[in-house]
Amino acid sequence: MNIKSVYKKIVGSGSQEKIIKGVFWSFLGTLISKGFAFIALFLVARILSVQEYGKLGLLQSYINTFTLFSLASFGVTATKYLAIYNNEDKKKASEIFSLTRIFVFILSSFILILSYFFNDAICEYIVGDPNLKSEVLICGAAIYFSSLNGLQVGALAGLQNFKSISIVNIVNGVLSLPLIIISAYHYGIKGVVVSLAIINFSIWACSAILLKKELLKNQLFFTVKNLRKHFDTLYHFSLPSFLSSIMLAPVVLICNSFLIKYNTAGYYELGIYNAAFNFSQVGTILIGIIGQVFYPMAMQNFGKNNRKFDFFNINNSYIIGILIFLPIVSLPDLFAGFYGIKYENNNMYYSVMFVGLSSIVIAQRQGIARNFAAGNFMWFSVFSNLIWAATTILSCYLLISKGSIGRSLAFFIGYITNTILFIPFYINKKLIDKKLLLSKEHLLLIFCILISNLIFTLIDNLFFRIIITIVFLVLCLMIFKNWFKSYIKNG
Structure with a gap:
């Protein structure tokens, strides 16, 4: 051969x-x-x-x-x-x-x-x-x-x-x-x-x-x-x-401006947030790779009922996001330590945690975003992002006294609120199959993410948290594998 x-x-x-x-x-x-x-x-x-x-x-x-x-x-x-x-x-x-x-x-x-x-x-x-x-x-x-x-x-x-x-x-x-x-x-x-x-x-x-x-x-x-x-x-x-x-970049700029104008330690808090946000950019390495390859293919395959392609188009960024950011959510102190002692504080830890959660939600939406473009639903996308922008800016303004934690929490609130509100629209316009959004496997993944969010708060021992995180990562991979088999078999 x-x-x-x-x-x-x-x-x-x-x-x-x-x-x-x-x-x-x-x-x-x-x-x-x-x-x-x-x-x-x-x-x-x-x-x-x-x-x-x-x-x-x-x-x-x-x-x-x-x-x-x-x-x-x-x-x-x-x-x-x-x-x-x-x-x-x-x-x-x-x-x-x-x-x-x-x-x-x-x-x-x-x-x-x-x-x-x-x-x-x-x-x-x-x-x-x-x-x-x-x-x-x-x-x-x-x-x-x-x-x-x-x-x-x-x-x-x-x-x-x-x-x-x-x-x-x-x-x-x-x-x-x-x-x-x-x-x-x-x-x-x-x-x-x-x-x-x-x-x-x-x-x-x-x-x-x-x-x-x-x-x-x-x-x-x-x-x-x-x-x-x-x-x-x-x-x-x-x-x-x-x-x-x-809407994304101006909202970032507006929220950053809120932080430096309305918080007495504005530039310090923004420095903490920027350091935390850098971890999100690590995830965009792999998510961006997959998205760049799938985008032109999504333009060509939308609405053709190719179940394998539909599954991976929707979920490839999602599972990568979970594998990258779930450890960041449960081990924020470990990752914050890379920046040195001046970043080792609760502001940094909880900012890293909320940035990680936001990044998982963003990863989950990537495939849907490609289908927005492929199906020519861009004006609906404008309305969706407008709701996100308004929710995020309002949340940031109300939480500005919390500094970098409030800044990162505001973005998480904006993303999760927008996703929940528009689930009926996603399904109705066939931007995502109902079985890929409301399945038992997806609910199990959400449960794993929510429990991981509590690990840092409830368990002090770093070694135990690392072991638990590894177990959850393996569990998420098994759920994803079974989800794929079930979706193809019962389609």
């Missing part, structure tokens, strides 16, 4: 081969990118004071918020329509991508100009520190290149070229680790912000080169003709997708 036949036997063919190869390249790139970035931010937290780390977190949320404004979900639009039309109608695929490219360039340039003219106002009302004017200006450049890169990576995902995306992510990770650490050590917050601008420029240039090659390979081209007829596509998909996704 030769190497090629062994490869085919292991990997398979068709959609199975696409998934495995896509996951491999996405895993490699995302592991290096997110992993190195997490290590860098972890070390930065040890280099800077807690208050300085809070300010850096606020600047990062500013970059993330206005990157979303500039990108306006056109990256997701490029992913969806290139996945659908690349093989069926190359002219239409080229026109829609060209339209998204023009809009992102205009929006990114507009945001860059506004950030320059309204620098003083941004420092005072958003960042909350007039002494960060130069840092905010540098953030404008980071936003500009981050937005352009987001569109290009979205297009590569739509063309299912995960190898190129992996290369972009590897460049990101290789640059992030040394640049951010060295700049933080020698130049503090300003050094980190300059590093972010340099990194975003570098990955934009890398993705531009790779995308150009991929477009030529697929015989896709840039054009300014016949674009008006696709405005309807932007209205029905891009606009609601933008309004839906844009």
Whole structure:
């Protein structure tokens, strides 16, 4: 048996081969990118004071918020329509991508100009520190290149070229680790912000080169003709997708601003929260890998009653989320200890716990979110996220005196409330099979998560908690396996 036949036997063919190869390249790139970035931010937290780390977190949320404004979900639009039309109608695929490219360039340039003219106002009302004017200006450049890169990576995902995306992510990770650490050590917050601008420029240039090659390979081209007829596509998909996704980053920014304005130890508490939130980003490494591969496939398979695909599309992120975050929920003191003694306190422990719980809920919703896009229910998604945003902001305002704990608890309240309220809608619109949401196996998983949440509060001995956590992880895997068999057999 030769190497090629062994490869085919292991990997398979068709959609199975696409998934495995896509996951491999996405895993490699995302592991290096997110992993190195997490290590860098972890070390930065040890280099800077807690208050300085809070300010850096606020600047990062500013970059993330206005990157979303500039990108306006056109990256997701490029992913969806290139996945659908690349093989069926190359002219239409080229026109829609060209339209998204023009809009992102205009929006990114507009945001860059506004950030320059309204620098003083941004420092005072958003960042909350007039002494960060130069840092905010540098953030404008980071936003500009981050937005352009987001569109290009979205297009590569739509063309299912995960190898190129992996290369972009590897460049990101290789640059992030040394640049951010060295700049933080020698130049503090300003050094980190300059590093972010340099990194975003570098990955934009890398993705531009790779995308150009991929477009030529697929015989896709840039054009300014016949674009008006696709405005309807932007209205029905891009606009609601933008309004839906844009709520997250501004809510983060608003809640961070609440913390620094209405809590006497605002920057300190925000530093604690940002350190806790970094653990959530670890989970996005694997969840993002799977999601990136499944997104274009969800566009192609929605409504086709492919039960195996439906099961894994809905639950792959969920089980990964449980495996990653259940230990964080039950062992928050163990994970907080990685940051050093200045983070070893109850504020950090309970913030880590609530961040972990929120991350599990977010992971559970990933497959449903893909089906929102695939089924063209984006305006309903806007309404759903609007309810989440209002609930989260109100909860944060009411809990602001609790500092980082209140900040993290507010997000958990927002996510769990929104999920419960919209269960009837998910089922009615067939965004998720009722058997995948209200099954006994799912209820058992929820029970395991709730019990894990009590372990830290009720048991002091760390060794006992580690043993119990391992038992629960094994139990969750067994439940997931039986759930899959039952769903396929009784479908």
